[in-house]
Amino acid sequence: MKLYGSLTSPFVRTVRIAAIELGLDREVELTMTVVRPTQPNRDYGVAVNPLRRVPALETDEGDVIIDSRVIVEFLNNRANGSLIPRDFDARISCLNRHAIVSGATEALVSAMYETKLRPEERRWKDWAEDQIDKAEAAFVWAESNIADFSAAFDLSAIALVALIDYAGFRFAHIPWLKRLPSVAAFAADANKRPSVRDTAPRE
Numbered sequence: 001m002k003l004y005g006s007l008t009s010p011f012v013r014t015v016r017i018a019a020i021e022l023g024l025d026r027e028v029e030l031t032m033t034v035v036r037p038t039q040p041n042r043d044y045g046v047a048v049n050p051l052r053r054v055p056a057l058e059t060d061e062g063d064v065i066i067d068s069r070v071i072v073e074f075l076n077n078r079a080n081g082s083l084i085p086r087d088f089d090a091r092i093s094c095l096n097r098h099a100i101v102s103g104a105t106e107a108l109v110s111a112m113y114e115t116k117l118r119p120e121e122r123r124w125k126d127w128a129e130d131q132i133d134k135a136e137a138a139f140v141w142a143e144s145n146i147a148d149f150s151a152a153f154d155l156s157a158i159a160l161v162a163l164i165d166y167a168g169f170r171f172a173h174i175p176w177l178k179r180l181p182s183v184a185a186f187a188a189d190a191n192k193r194p195s196v197r198d199t200a201p202r203e
Helices: 010-021 042-047 068-078 088-117 125-144 146-150 155-170 181-190
Strands: 002-005 029-032 056-058 064-066
Touching: 002 010, 010 068, 010 088, 010 155, 056 068, 064 068, 068 088, 068 155, 088 125, 088 146, 088 155, 125 146, 125 155, 125 181, 146 155, 146 181, 155 181
Parallel strands: 002 029
Antiparallel strands: 002 056, 056 064
């Protein structure tokens, strides 16, 4: 299988961590793909994902699956894994946690585009700060719900550690976890896992 993505995307990293945890990493080949605003990769858009976003997974059968959550669900089913619970209530709880973390990740990616890629004279400071504030609120929420994230290294936990590390990678000047000891401890523990350590974001 071919995974289109980059070494910096937290969404791609979520899939890469999941693949390792499921024992599928040797079946999933990372294909480096450049996608960024104002520089449309139209070949990728035509051949793989019309939204020109990563990650996208091309299966052995030639099908293309987009969105990190959907890709993880596909891999989890293929490996008969437990990254997404089968019990209905547990599944909804996991996906709800993931939705909040994923939304915060989207906000930080948007803030990164605004503050680092947009020409400085055209940057919208208030909007970027609002995106960062959303991520900070999500971290506070995670602190209050850390027991649920820590109960199992599932999709929501994987996405949370990807968010934490992305925040530190792109916005190192912000003391994200200074007043969040439980989230900080969760991140430290998660980063001991080979799947997390070996996929740390880098340029």
